[in-house]
Amino acid sequence: MFYINRNVRIVGVVLFSLxxxxxPRLENNLRIIVSGSVKDANANALEGVSVNIFTSxxxxxxxxxxxxxxxxxxxIGSGFTDADGNFSVxxxxxxxxxxxxxxxxxxxxxxxxxxxxxxxxxxxxxxFDLQEIVLRPLAKFNFSINRxxxxxxxxxxxxxxxxxxxxxxxxxxxxxxxxxxxxxxxFFNRLLNNSMPDINGSLDVELGTEVIFTYAVNGGIEVTxxxxxxxxxxxxxxxx
Amino acid sequence: xxxxxxxxxxxxxxxxxxxxAQKDAREDTTSIKKLSTYNKQQRFFNLDFxxxxxxxxxxxxxxxxxxxxxxxxxxxxxxxxKNFFVGGFTGTxxxxxxxxxxVGNFSRSRITHSYIQFGYEQPIGNHLxxxxxxxxxxxxxxxxxVIGSSEVSQTDRADVFIIGARLSYFVDKxxxxxxxxxxxxxxxxxxxxxxxxxxxxxxxxxxxxxGVCIYVGSQSLxxxxxxx
Numbered sequence: 001m002f003y004i005n006r007n008v009r010i011v012g013v014v015l016f017s018l019x020x021x022x023x024p025r026l027e028n029n030l031r032i033i034v035s036g037s038v039k040d041a042n043a044n045a046l047e048g049v050s051v052n053i054f055t056s057x058x059x060x061x062x063x064x065x066x067x068x069x070x071x072x073x074x075x076i077g078s079g080f081t082d083a084d085g086n087f088s089v090x091x092x093x094x095x096x097x098x099x100x101x102x103x104x105x106x107x108x109x110x111x112x113x114x115x116x117x118x119x120x121x122x123x124x125x126x127x128f129d130l131q132e133i134v135l136r137p138l139a140k141f142n143f144s145i146n147r148x149x150x151x152x153x154x155x156x157x158x159x160x161x162x163x164x165x166x167x168x169x170x171x172x173x174x175x176x177x178x179x180x181x182x183x184x185x186x187f188f189n190r191l192l193n194n195s196m197p198d199i200n201g202s203l204d205v206e207l208g209t210e211v212i213f214t215y216a217v218n219g220g221i222e223v224t225x226x227x228x229x230x231x232x233x234x235x236x237x238x239x240x
Numbered sequence: 241x242x243x244x245x246x247x248x249x250x251x252x253x254x255x256x257x258x259x260x261a262q263k264d265a266r267e268d269t270t271s272i273k274k275l276s277t278y279n280k281q282q283r284f285f286n287l288d289f290x291x292x293x294x295x296x297x298x299x300x301x302x303x304x305x306x307x308x309x310x311x312x313x314x315x316x317x318x319x320x321x322k323n324f325f326v327g328g329f330t331g332t333x334x335x336x337x338x339x340x341x342x343v344g345n346f347s348r349s350r351i352t353h354s355y356i357q358f359g360y361e362q363p364i365g366n367h368l369x370x371x372x373x374x375x376x377x378x379x380x381x382x383x384x385x386v387i388g389s390s391e392v393s394q395t396d397r398a399d400v401f402i403i404g405a406r407l408s409y410f411v412d413k414x415x416x417x418x419x420x421x422x423x424x425x426x427x428x429x430x431x432x433x434x435x436x437x438x439x440x441x442x443x444x445x446x447x448x449x450x451g452v453c454i455y456v457g458s459q460s461l462x463x464x465x466x467x468x
Contacts, residue, residue, distance in 0.1 A: 026386070026394035031344060031432045031440065053345070074392055079341035090301070090436065092344040092384070092394050126433040 024055045024074055027093045032123075034101055035088040036130030038081050040109065041208075045085030046135060049109075052102045053077035055094035073100075093126075095119055101128065108232065109135040110164035110206070121172045136164040136183070139207040139229045141236060147197035148239040155240045157215035158189035164206040192240075205229050213238070280363045281413060282322070284457020284464065288315040290420060292449025294333050294351075301439040302382075305342035306335035306349065313449070315357070321462040323361040329375075330354040337384075342439075344394070346384040353380035355400050367410045373422075375402035380426050398426035398443065414455045422447045 034053055038046045054073045077091020101114040112133050141161070147153060166182035168175055183206075190199060205211060211227045217240050227236060290313050296303035311333025317325045335349045355378025361371040378400030386392040404422030411417060424445040432440045459467070 024392055026392065028395045029397055029429045029431060031430060031436070033433045033436065074386055074389060075345050076386060076394075077340075078345050078387075089341055090344060090432075092346075092386070126431070 024057055024076075024094045024096060026055070026076060027095060030093050030126075032077075032091050032093045032126045032128060033088055034077060034091055034128045034130065035086075036133055037084070037086045038103055038105075038133050038135060039085055041134060041136050045081075045083065046105060046109070047081055047083050047085065048106060049081040049085075049087070049135065050102075050104045050106075051077075051079045051081065051087045051089050052100075052104070053089065053091040054098075054100040054102065055096045056098035056100065057096070093118070093122065101130065103130075103133055103135065105135055108138050110138060110166065111135075112165070113167045114170065115167065116170040116173075123173065133166075137207040137232075138164060138204050139232045139234050141203040141205045141211055141229060141234050142201075143203070143236040143238075144200045145192065145198065145238045145240070147192065152194050153218055153240055154191065154193040155215055155217050156189070156191050156219075157213065157238075158187060159203065160185065160187055160212040160214070161203065161205045162186070162209060163204070164209075205234075207232060211236075215240075281455075282458055282460055282463070283319055283455040284459055284461065285316060285318040286453045286455045288317060288327070288329070288451060288453050289313070290418075290449040290451025292331075292333070292420070292447050292451075294335075294424075295446040295448075296335070297444040297446070299439075300443045301342045301436070302335060302349065302443055305337050305339040307338050309334040309336060311351070313451070317357070317359075319460040321460050323363075323369075324460075325357075325359055325361070327357045327359075328354070329357055329378075340387065344384060345387050346394075347387045348385050350383045350385070351380055352383070353400055354378060355402060357402070361408070369408040369410070369416070371406045371408065373402070373404050373406070375400065375404075378402070396428055396430050398428040401425045401427070404447075408453065416453045416455070418451050418453065420447075420449045420451060422449075 034051065038049045040046055052075050055076055056073045076094060077089050079087055079089035081087045095118050097117045097119055099116050099118040103112040112135060114128070114130055141159075143159070145155070145157065147155075162183045163186050164183055167180060168182065169179040170176065186203075188203065192199060203211075207229055209229055211229060213225045213227055213236070214222055215238075216222045292311055292313060294308045294311060296306060296308055298304050311331055313329050313331035315327050315329035317327030319325045331353055333351045335351065337343060337346045337348060340346055355375040357373050357375040359371055359373030361369045363369050380398045380400050382396040382398070384394045384396065386394070402422050402424045404420060406418045406420040408416040408418040424447055426443040426445075428441055428443060430440045457464075
């Protein structure tokens with residue numbers, strides 16, 4: 001009789017269990033509809049916004065803005081908004097702790113993510129109605145800070161701005177504000193000195209909003225400037 | 241609608257049976273030489289293989305979203321009495337999904353089916369037989385593969401109902417080739433939001449195919465039972 005060592009059997013069961021967890025197990029004989037409409041900040045309809053429904057096999061609950069390329073994420077429904085900004089996408093369904101619906105315009109707009117756990121939740125009418133979602137216009141904030149003084153000056157600076165993307169987590173169809181982030185503040189700061197006297201970079205910010213630039217040279221008095229982002233490709237240059 | 245089709249076909253098959261029985265009774269009294277014609281010989285069973293092409297109607301979401309590919313069927317039919325037969329079939333076909341927003345994010349659906357078929361064949365001419373069949377009991381599985389993944393899939397199930405007709409040409413006493421047409425309706429068990437129920441509860445097909453049959457034996461099952 002073929003005999004399998006007990007330890008080998010245990011390892012086999014564990015490996016088999018892991019294998020089972022590596023792929024989503026979509027619910028058979030079932031479809032849902034994900035619907036809603038997408039507008040910009042001026043209430044204009046946005047056409048051609050990509051709508052994707054994802055299931056994730058990752059156990060992490062902080063998966064912000066998942067993408068199709070993520071190895072743990074599987075797109076199980078997809079479509080686009082029409083000329084009126086409306087969408088109605090037929091999708092498969094999965095029981096998972098990380099069920100996502102993402103809205104993403106081609107470019108120039110913020111992203112939206114709806115997240116929920118479907119382990120114990122499925123709408124009775126099989127409809128996920130996102131209602132009206134606003135995607136904010138984006139701008140590139142291209143900054144360049146350079147040292148022009150001949151001394152070994154140092155500068156401590158920061159940019160404060162709001163990230164226009166929106167992540168909302170729902171529990172049984174009800175928004176959970178403490179686990180959601182929309183238009184959330186970002187604080188970007190650096191210290192420039194002899195080892196790195198200059199810096200260039202780019203940040204995604206909302207068009208028409210303010211970036212608060214604060215700096216102090218050689219530990220001196222803090223100076224604050226409010227920069228209004230009034231173009232989609234905004235250049236900010238500063239020298240010390 | 242489905243019950244009416246059953247009723248019409250039952251009546252049709254009964255009438256054909258009675259006409260055939262009377263005709264055969266007359267023929268039994270005439271020369272046995274006629275039976276040597278290929279298409280009039282009695283058989284016990286046949287093995288059946290065909291390749292076919294589905295045309296899913298646009299009534300269903302799958303019909304609008306998909307592009308049908310070639311499929312095949314394999315079956316065995318036993319002649320119960322004279323030219324009445326019962327058979328079992330299994331087969332597979334494929335649909336490439338070109339509009340995933342209508343059905344889910346799938347790249348391809350593999351449709352496997354199996355069903356029981358009842359029918360009757362009427363010899364016509366020297367080498368030809370015209371057959372009609374009905375398949376009231378059957379099941380199909382639609383295995384839908386998720387885009388971008390060769391492993392992840394989802395399955396829809398349905399009950400199958402088929403009516404069809406075929407024209408067979410006997411190239412030998414034990415081999416025939418045939419062309420077949422059938423109309424098929426899959427009554428699915430897919431649960432969907434009410435607004436799209438009519439797009440998912442039925443999948444209707446027209447199907448055409450060509451096939452080959454290999455015949456075995458020289459007595460129907462009934463004759464075999466009463467003479468042994």
